[in-house]
Amino acid sequence: MAQQQSAQPAAGPSRTTLAGARIARPSGVVDGGRIIVEGGRIAGVHSRGSDRDAEWEAGGGDVVDLSGHLVVPGFVDMHVHGGGGGSFSSADPDECMTVIETHRRHGTTSMLASTVTGELGELARQAGVLAELVQQGELAGIHFEGPFISPHRCGAHQPGLLRDPDPAEVRGLVDAARGTAVMMTVAPELPGGLDSVRLLADAGVIAAIGHTDSSYDATRRAVDAGATVATHLFNAMPPLGHRAPGPVAALLEDERITVELINDGTHLHPAMLQLAFRDAGAGRVAFITDAMGAAGMSDGMYPLGPMRVEVRDGVARISEGPTAGSIAGSTLTLDRAFRRAVTVDGLTVDQAVQALSANPARLLGIGDRAGSLEAGKDADLVVLDAAYDVVGVMRRGEWVVRPRGV
Numbered sequence: 001m002a003q004q005q006s007a008q009p010a011a012g013p014s015r016t017t018l019a020g021a022r023i024a025r026p027s028g029v030v031d032g033g034r035i036i037v038e039g040g041r042i043a044g045v046h047s048r049g050s051d052r053d054a055e056w057e058a059g060g061g062d063v064v065d066l067s068g069h070l071v072v073p074g075f076v077d078m079h080v081h082g083g084g085g086g087s088f089s090s091a092d093p094d095e096c097m098t099v100i101e102t103h104r105r106h107g108t109t110s111m112l113a114s115t116v117t118g119e120l121g122e123l124a125r126q127a128g129v130l131a132e133l134v135q136q137g138e139l140a141g142i143h144f145e146g147p148f149i150s151p152h153r154c155g156a157h158q159p160g161l162l163r164d165p166d167p168a169e170v171r172g173l174v175d176a177a178r179g180t181a182v183m184m185t186v187a188p189e190l191p192g193g194l195d196s197v198r199l200l201a202d203a204g205v206i207a208a209i210g211h212t213d214s215s216y217d218a219t220r221r222a223v224d225a226g227a228t229v230a231t232h233l234f235n236a237m238p239p240l241g242h243r244a245p246g247p248v249a250a251l252l253e254d255e256r257i258t259v260e261l262i263n264d265g266t267h268l269h270p271a272m273l274q275l276a277f278r279d280a281g282a283g284r285v286a287f288i289t290d291a292m293g294a295a296g297m298s299d300g301m302y303p304l305g306p307m308r309v310e311v312r313d314g315v316a317r318i319s320e321g322p323t324a325g326s327i328a329g330s331t332l333t334l335d336r337a338f339r340r341a342v343t344v345d346g347l348t349v350d351q352a353v354q355a356l357s358a359n360p361a362r363l364l365g366i367g368d369r370a371g372s373l374e375a376g377k378d379a380d381l382v383v384l385d386a387a388y389d390v391v392g393v394m395r396r397g398e399w400v401v402r403p404r405g406v
Contacts, residue, residue, distance in 0.1 A: 014039055015061030016397075021383070024072040024353045026372050035071060036061075037379040040397035044375050066383060066392075066403065070349070073357040073372050074109025074380030074395060075334040078183065078364055079143060079232070079260055079288035081114045081304065083295035083333070088113040089305045091126045093133065100138055102296045103289075106333035109380035109395045110140045110361065110370050112182055114290075116305030117146030117157040120169060124176035134180040140364055141182030144173055145231065148196065149211035150187040155236040156318055156328035157211065158306055165196035174203055181205050182364060185231045187212040188222035201226025206363070208260075211236045212247055219250035223257060229363070232290055233259040233276060235267050235327075252279040258363050260288045261355070263340055264332040266315055270345055282351045286360040287337045292316055292329035304328050339388040 016037045023033040025045060032048035038061075081088055084102030086095040096113065103111060113130045115123055123144065133139045146157045148165035163169065165186050174181045183206035186196050200207040209222055210231020230251040238246040251257045252275075259280050261273060267290075276285060289295060293302040294311040301319065302309045309328040310319040316328040334356055341352040353372075361371025369378045383392030383403055392403035 014397075015043070017061055017063045018066050018071060018381075018383075019063055020065050020067035021069045021071045023373060024070065024349055026358070026374065029070075029349050032067075035373060035379075035381070037394070037397050040379055042373060042375050042377050042379050045373050064403070068386060069391065069403075070384045070388070071373065072338070072349070072353050072382050072384065074370065074378075074382055074393070075107045075338070075356045076140075076360040076364065076366070076371060077103065077108045077111040077289055077291075077334055078286060078360045079114050079145070080108075080111050080291045080295075081116060081145075081329055082293035082302075083291050083297075085293050085297050085302070087293045087303060087305075088130060089116050089118065089126060089303075091122075091129045093129060096130065096133055097138065099293075100133075103291070103333060104393060104395060104400045105390075106296065106335045107338070107382040107390050107393050108289075108334050109378075109382075109393070109400075110364075110366060112141050112143040112364070113139050114143040114145050116307075117149070117154075117161045118305055119161065120147070120163075120172065123147070123173060127173065127176040127181070128178070131178045131180040139180075140366055142177050142180050143183040143185070143208075144181065145185045146211070148184070148186045148190070148193075150190060150213045152213040153187070153211045153236045153238075154323065155211060156304060156307065156309070156323065156326055159322055161306070164190045165192045167192055167195045167199045170196045170199055171203075174200070174205055183208055183229065185210040186227075187214065188225070188227065189214040189218045194222060194225050197222050197225040197227050201228075209247060209251065213238060214247045216245045216247065216250045219247040220254070223250065223254050228256055228258060230257055230259040232262050232267065232288065234272055235262065252276065255284070258284050258286050258359060260286050262290050262330055262332065263287050263337040263345070264289075264330050265340060265344070267327065267330065273345055277347070277351070282354045283359065285355045286363065287334065287341070287352075287355045288360075289332040289334060289337070290329045291332055294331045295333055297331070335382070335384075335388075335390045338384075342388060
């Protein structure tokens with residue numbers, strides 16, 4: 001019998017080798033490695049000087065020198081409302097694509113589209129448009145934030161449109177998304193709250209606890225009923241109290257919960273972020289933007305669902321009505337959250353990658369194709385310079401932002 005030869009990948013223009021960079025692998029950051037991209041997927045990730053590295057180098061293809069740069073997995077945002085002057089609540093496909101493309105340029109290669117409280121019929125209409133974008137592969141799913149949240153912790157949601165979480169109405173919104181609803185935020189202490197959490201869990205939709213006035217015990221009951229996410233922990237919920245620990249303590253202590261954090265320097269004091277990492281651990285934190293239309297834009301007036309928001313010095317606040325002055329989401333992009341994590345908050349690159357890529361990808365059920373730089377996964381990656389600024393973004397093997405000289 002003839003000796004079997006080791007398979008050599010066929011050379012061709014579809015192969016790109018990214019060489020010389022520091023690479024954030026699941027096992028840790030390695031220096032001078034190589035990422036081989038073929039057909040929109042990662043064909044291999046190899047350390048410098050390995051036998052496999054030499055084999056792939058011999059196979060040909062384009063080689064991109066990224067010496068002096070860091071390559072991390074594409075960011076995954078599970079809570080984003082808008083950006084680039086656009087909003088997912090517009091139900092306009094072109095405007096929704098503006099949001100998507102804005103965040104992609106900042107490194108977010110997978111995202112949920114988050115809605116804002118509105119009339120049920122309008123939310124169902126929005127869901128129909130967003131479902132098309134999910135089916136086209138532009139979005140990872142839909143997140144309904146409201147209307148089933150507490151009027152006492154409504155934040156930037158219009159109080160007059162809030163509703164108790166009637167399970168039939170919850171089911172109706174899930175059905176309107178035609179299989180693309182991934183997450184819904186609910187205040188579990190409201191009438192119908194626990195039943196709605198159970199319904200969502202049974203339907204395979206993430207039940208998130210947020211915009212809530214829940215007690216410690218009521219929050220624990222909601223987790224037992226199937227809730228698995230804390231919507232922007234600390235924000236729009238009672239603070240920690242020494243006699244009334246409230247939802248924060250219950251959510252931090254339970255290993256079944258992934259906690260969202262808005263790491264923009266406005267929503268959270270750095271000490272609270274450190275508290276979350278110490279109590280929940282790096283494996284249970286997901287950085288989100290909660291971005292509205294001003295993300296990636298300058299100060300000015302912007303819509304947020306049915307409301308108007310004024311952005312000053314990068315901070316968005318409701319400009320009128322009973323919630324005027326309330327912080328209205330953020331103007332954050334996830335590249336800024338990454339940079340802040342490693343330059344201000346003292347996190348390691350590995351911890352930041354977990355919070356921005358691996359944890360949300362796993363939670364959203366796309367961890368088999370996103371969230372880490374491994375063979376067989378989509379070629380979703382971000383190239384950062386020494387200051388952690390984005391100089392390149394690749395999504396499914398295509399450059400969204402092409403590094404200079406490539």
